[in-house]
Amino acid sequence: MKLKTPDRRGWIFAGITGGAAVLLPYIVHVEHHFRWDSIPGFYALYGGLGCALIVLFSKALGASFLQKSESWYGEDVGDDR
Amino acid sequence: MRNRLTVTSLLTLPLLVSAAAAPALASATATAHQVATAHPQTIDFPAIGGTLSGIAAIPTALIFLAGAILIALLPRSIRSTAMPLVPVAALAHIATQLYPATSAIGSDLAAVVRLDFMAYQLEIVHADRLSLLFGSIFSLIGVIAGIYAWHNRDTRQQIAALLYTGGAVGVTFAGDLFTLYAFWELMAVASVILIWTRGTRDAARAGNRYILVHLAGGAVLLAGILLHAADSGSILFRHFDPFHHTTAGWLILTGFCLNAAVPPLGAWLPDAYPRATITGAIFMSSLTTKTAVYALLRGFAGWEILVPLGVMMALYGVVYAVLANDIRELLAYHIISQVGYMVAGAGMGTEMAVNGAAAHAVCHILYKSLLFMGAGVVIATTGRRKLTELGGFVHRQKLAFGLYMIGAFSISGFPLFNGFVSKSMVIAAAGQSHLDWAFLLLTLASVGTFLHTGLKLPYFTWMGEDRGIAPEPAPRNMIAGMAIGAFFCTLLGVAPRLLYVYLPFATSYAPYTPTHLVETIQILLFTLFAFYLFIPKLGGQATISMDTDVLYRKTAPLARIIFVDTPSWIFATIGAASEDLAAAVAHAFRDPTRWIAGDFGPKRPFNVDRSRQPVAVPLALTIAVFALLALASIR
Structure with missing residues (x-):
C-alpha cells in the first residue's frame, strides 16, 4: 500500500502538537490505573496504531470476502439516490 | 492539500481548546477519577413506592396516539406545525406530572399505575429514574426530529413517526411484559412505514425484510413472555436474575438483542436505515435500538454475556464502517458500534455501568440524530448519498457542515461535547470492574468512531475531490433541527451534571480529570495523524458489504x-x-x-x-x- 507522505508543514504541525500531547503527562498530574499507563505516550501509540490496524484489518476483510458488487443481491441499485 | 490542512486544523482546534480548558474544568469538578477507586456493586432497581393518580396516571404514550389521530383530522397546512407539539405535550406531561409525582413518592422509588387484565395485573405505567430519563429523551428527540421534518407534508410519515415515538415511550413506561409487547410491535409496524414511504423499489424490498425480521423477533419475544407468565404466574417486567437463567429469560433476551442490533441479529439496521426517508431515518436512528437498550438495562443488567457481545458490537460496527460507501450506512454501522458500549454497560451491571449506558444512550440519541440530520441535508440538497459521488462543496454548505461536525466531535468523545461525558463512563466502568480487555477494546472502538464519523465521512462528503456539486439550499427547518441537536450536544458536554442528576443512580463521576483529558487528547490527535496518512486508502468504493442478512437475502x-x-x-x-x-x-x-x-x-x-x-x-x-x-x- 502506498501511503501519502505529508509535506514539510504537515510534519512540523504533527511534531509540535503530537509532541505536546505526549509530553502533557509530564506537565499535569495524571493517575495510573492500569499497568500500561506507565508506558510513555501509550494512548498516543494506541490511537495511531489502532487506527492503522482498523483500516488495514477492515480493508483486508473487505477485499477477501466482505465486499461485493452493488448488484450482488440481484436487485436494482441507484433507483433511489 | 489545502482541504486537508483545513480539516486537520479544524479538528485539532477543539483538542487545543479542550487542553487549555482542561485545568479549569478539572478543578470545577471532583478530582477523583473513578477508575479502580470504587468497587462494583450489584444493581438494585427501585421498589414500588406508590401509585399515580389524576393526570399523572395517564400513560404518556397515549398523548402520542391521540396526537397521531388528531394530526389526521387537522387541515393539511397545519399538520407539520402540530406534529412537534405532540412530543412537547408529552415532555410537559413527564416534567410537570410524572417527575413531581414520583418525587413526592420518593425519588428513589417507582410510581406505578395498575389495571386488572384477565388473570393478570397490567402495570401500564412504571415511572422511576430510568424510565423517566428514557421517556424524556425519546420525547425530546420527537420535538427535534419534528422540527427537522417540518417541510415534509407527507401525512403518512407524520402519523407513523408519532406512533413510532409513542411506541418507544410506551415501552419505556411499561411495567408489565404484555404492555411492553404491544408497544414493541407498534414500533415495528409504525417504523416500517418510514421506509416504505420513501417510495422506491429498493425501499419497498428493504421494508419487507425489516418488518419480517422484526415480526420474527417479536414472535420470539412473545414466546418468552408467555413462557415466563406460565412459569412465574406474573407478567410484570422486572429484573431477570443474572445467576438463574431460564428459557423464558433467554427468549426475551433474544428478542431485545434483535432490536438492539446485536450481531448476528443486527443486519436489519444497516439494511433498512439508509433506505428510509430522510426525515424518518432521524426517528429510526434514535428510537428502536435505544428502546432495546432500555429494556436490557431494566431486565438484564448484570448478564455477563452482554459484555463480550457489546464489545464485539463496538468493533463490528467500526470494521464495517471502513467499507461503507453510503453515508447513512456508515452512520448506521456506527449505531451498532455505539450501542455496543451500552450493551456492554448493561452486561457489567454495576451502578456506574448502568449509569454510563443510560447516559450514553441519551447522548447518543442527540448526536446520532444530529449526524443523520447532516447526512439527510446532504442527500436532500444534492440527491447523492454515496462517498464515491460526493465531495468538494463544503464552501456551499458551511452551516450544515459545522453543525454536523459538532455531532462528529460528540460521537468521537471530544472534550466539551457530550460523548466525552458519557462514553467515558462506560469505559471507566469496565476498568472499575477489572475488565481490562473490555477497557482496551472499547477504547479501540472509539478510535474507529473518530476515524469514520469524525474524519472519513465529513472529509469525503463535503471536502475531498471536487465533483462540481452545487447543492440546493437546505430548508431552514432542517438546519434549525440540527442547531437544536448541536446545542444539546454541547450543553451536556460543558455541563455534564445537568445529565448526571437524572441518571438511575446517584453518581459523583467526574469526566474532566487531567488523566482522562490527557488520554483522550493523545488518542484523538494520533488518530487524526493516522487518518492523514491513510486518506488515499479511506475513500469510498462502489461496493456493498456482505453482512449476516446474506443468510436470508441470498437464501x-x-x-x-x-x-x-x-x-x-x-x-x-x-x-x-x-x-x-x-x-x-x-x-x-x-x-x-x-x-x-x-x-x-x-x-x-x-x-x-x-x-x-x-x-x-x-x-x-x-x-x-x-x-x-x-x-x-x-x-
Missing part, C-alpha cells in the same frame, strides 16, 4: 422455491388432475345407457326416449328399497 430464492413455489405447484397440479378426473367421470357418466347397450363406439346423439326407461327402472327399485326399509323401521 430467499431457495426459500421461495421450497415454501412458495413448490407447494403452489403441488396444489396446482393436484387441482388440474382433479379437474381432469372430474371431467372424465362426467363424460363417462353422461350417457350410462351406452354401457348397457355395449355401445362403446362413436358418440351418438342423446335421445331422451331411449334413455328414460333404463334410468327410471333403477330409480324405481331404489325408491322401493328405501320405502321397505322405512316400513321395517316403523315396525
